[in-house]
Amino acid sequence: xxxxxFKNVSKVFGGLRAIDDVSFSIDQGEIIGLIGPNxxxxxxxxxxxxxxTPPTSGKIFFKENRIDGLASDQICKKGLCRTFQVVKPFxxxxxxxxxxxxxxxxxxxxxxxxxxxxxxxYTLGLVGVKEQMGKNLTIAxxxxxxxxxxxxxxPKMILLDEVMAGLTSVETxxxxxxxxxxxxxxxxxxxxxxxxxxxxxxxxxxxxIHHGQKISEGNPKAVSNDEQVxxxxxxxxxxxxx
Amino acid sequence: xxxxxxxxxxxxPRTEWIRGIIILVVLSLLPLIFxxxxxxxxxxxxxxxxxxxxxxxxxxxxxxxxxLGHSAYVGIGAYTSTVLFLQWGISPWIxxxxxxxxxxFAAILIGFPCFKLRGAYFSLATLAAAMILQIIVENTNNLxxxxxxxxxxxxxDAPWQFQYTNKLFYYVIVVLLFFSVxxxxxxxxxxxxxxxxxAIKNDQEAAQSLGVNLTRYxxxxxxxxxxxxxxxxxxxxxxxxxxxxxxIIGTNLSIQLAVMCIIGGRGTILGPIxxxxxxxxxxxxxxxxxxxxMIGLDIMLYGIILMTVIRFExxxxxxxxxxxxxxxxxxxxxxRDGRSS
Numbered sequence: 001x002x003x004x005x006f007k008n009v010s011k012v013f014g015g016l017r018a019i020d021d022v023s024f025s026i027d028q029g030e031i032i033g034l035i036g037p038n039x040x041x042x043x044x045x046x047x048x049x050x051x052x053t054p055p056t057s058g059k060i061f062f063k064e065n066r067i068d069g070l071a072s073d074q075i076c077k078k079g080l081c082r083t084f085q086v087v088k089p090f091x092x093x094x095x096x097x098x099x100x101x102x103x104x105x106x107x108x109x110x111x112x113x114x115x116x117x118x119x120x121x122y123t124l125g126l127v128g129v130k131e132q133m134g135k136n137l138t139i140a141x142x143x144x145x146x147x148x149x150x151x152x153x154x155p156k157m158i159l160l161d162e163v164m165a166g167l168t169s170v171e172t173x174x175x176x177x178x179x180x181x182x183x184x185x186x187x188x189x190x191x192x193x194x195x196x197x198x199x200x201x202x203x204x205x206x207x208x209i210h211h212g213q214k215i216s217e218g219n220p221k222a223v224s225n226d227e228q229v230x231x232x233x234x235x236x237x238x239x240x241x242x
Numbered sequence: 243x244x245x246x247x248x249x250x251x252x253x254x255p256r257t258e259w260i261r262g263i264i265i266l267v268v269l270s271l272l273p274l275i276f277x278x279x280x281x282x283x284x285x286x287x288x289x290x291x292x293x294x295x296x297x298x299x300x301x302x303x304x305x306x307x308x309x310l311g312h313s314a315y316v317g318i319g320a321y322t323s324t325v326l327f328l329q330w331g332i333s334p335w336i337x338x339x340x341x342x343x344x345x346x347f348a349a350i351l352i353g354f355p356c357f358k359l360r361g362a363y364f365s366l367a368t369l370a371a372a373m374i375l376q377i378i379v380e381n382t383n384n385l386x387x388x389x390x391x392x393x394x395x396x397x398x399d400a401p402w403q404f405q406y407t408n409k410l411f412y413y414v415i416v417v418l419l420f421f422s423v424x425x426x427x428x429x430x431x432x433x434x435x436x437x438x439x440x441a442i443k444n445d446q447e448a449a450q451s452l453g454v455n456l457t458r459y460x461x462x463x464x465x466x467x468x469x470x471x472x473x474x475x476x477x478x479x480x481x482x483x484x485x486x487x488x489x490i491i492g493t494n495l496s497i498q499l500a501v502m503c504i505i506g507g508r509g510t511i512l513g514p515i516x517x518x519x520x521x522x523x524x525x526x527x528x529x530x531x532x533x534x535x536m537i538g539l540d541i542m543l544y545g546i547i548l549m550t551v552i553r554f555e556x557x558x559x560x561x562x563x564x565x566x567x568x569x570x571x572x573x574x575x576x577x578r579d580g581r582s583s
Contacts, residue, residue, distance in 0.1 A: 073456070084447075097440075
């Protein structure tokens with residue numbers, strides 16, 4: 001079954017079928033890229049997976065246990081953590097305290113939580129802004145903080161929602177390296193990204209969503225050659241580039 | 243392994259001790275300066291209101307849940323101890339503890355439906371809860387005295403029944419209460435509960451995504467806040483020896499409690515104290531100059547102060563004062579640690 005599975009999941013908002021009978025499974029340690037045009041339903045999949053909204057039908061499994069219907073704090077405790085597309089730093093707390101909130105999930109000892117937070121701070125290059133308030137951070141640092149906080153909860157699987165959006169090419173390369181480091185810690189990664197270069201090179205497999213349905217799945221090369229995908233999303237130009 | 247980072251700037255234990263001793267000395271001298279019973283009463287009220295503000299602060303400031311119905315807990319504390327005393331002769335000291343427990347339960351009960359509401363709706367719901375309680379009390383004449391309230395039998399010197407003629411008795415107790423709520427606030431701020439509450443205040447969705455159970459932690463804050471508030475209610479009842487629903491469970495008191503903290507600076511320790519001092523002092527000055535004329539003028543004054551503060555420094559007077567002092571002390575780091583003192 002793998003570490004994560006969507007089984008015939010649908011999500012209906014009023015009259016809109018946002019997610020339509022989507023099934024896929026992810027193995028431990030994989031990096032899976034989730035792509036699709038805007039409005040396809042990718043972030044909805046994240047919301048379903050992390051417990052922010054329950055599916056209308058279907059089942060979601062994490063580590064072979066059903067998690068659909070659970071609240072997001074319960075799912076985080078089980079080891080599945082998400083970041084937000086529009087980052088949500090704790091504005092009136094400094095960076096270290098932000099990360100500590102994540103660390104405190106598995107330890108009530110403040111000193112230990114602070115040490116762990118400091119370590120993550122170092123690994124993700126946030127030392128320079130350790131004392132800075134969340135609301136005063138640059139966008140790149142906010143994205144880094146978002147990832148750092150999620151990592152602090154010691155997840156087995158992490159959902160990264162467009163963490164490269166709005167970054168310069170240098171910053172993007174740093175985030176790509178960061179994601180590779182996360183995989184080295186044996187954390188499974190599901191990521192949504194629009195930066196094709198990045199997601200194609202990082203992912204072991206790609207899942208393509210269009211109008212709430214899965215229209216393709218496979219390794220990056222196969223997906224980018226898939227007629228359906230090209231028609232719906234990638235466009236003739238990219239196909240010719242690969 | 244990263245190198246050890248320099249310690250957070252905090253006072254050395256010796257400085258803390260010296261500060262503590264100075265405060266203690268000043269506090270012991272105050273009643274000697276203000277021997278006149280009227281000024282003693284003002285002093286006691288000052289500490290009591292600061293204590294109430296700090297109690298509200300635990301839910302309204304640290305957790306950021308703007309409760310506009312906190313007088314309900316004052317009422318639960320005051321009425322529980324009073325009724326137990328009048329009906330069954332139970333010492334108000336015990337009644338105080340029972341009242342605090344009732345208040346904690348009430349806070350959790352009220353919280354259950356209310357915490358699911360966002361922002362203004364939560365505040366309105368708490369306002370409604372207090373009003374419901376007030377109406378219940380006003381309509382229960384037999385046990386709770388109805389709208390005319392209850393009078394606590396004057397026992398003169400009875401410390402075990404929470405009464406004494408010399409106001410010094412009340413002064414010592416209220417100062418102890420004051421320091422206890424400060425102590426608990428500081429403990430919360432430096433513990434996991436405090437971090438979680440702060441996170442909830444900043445962005446509760448993000449907090450939830452990091453594993454924080456929102457209802458549980460909001461309820462914890464509400465219960466602690468209610469316990470302290472209720473204890474203050476019992477103290478007030480025993481100090482004034484008369485309670486009625488309008489004064490103790492009324493909307494005016496609820497608003498006062500919230501406004502003191504908002505004006506002074508939510509979430510900090512000094513903020514609520516400043517707010518309480520400002521409000522009590524201005525109310526008393528008004529009394530002196532206006533006598534009994536124009537009742538409600540003090541509420542108008544609160545309104546004006548509140549509007550002024552929100553317009554110019556929404557974080558509260560405490561932040562204004564801190565900025566003022568920052569001009570004189572130069573910090574080495576360009577970034578200030580924003581954590582509450």
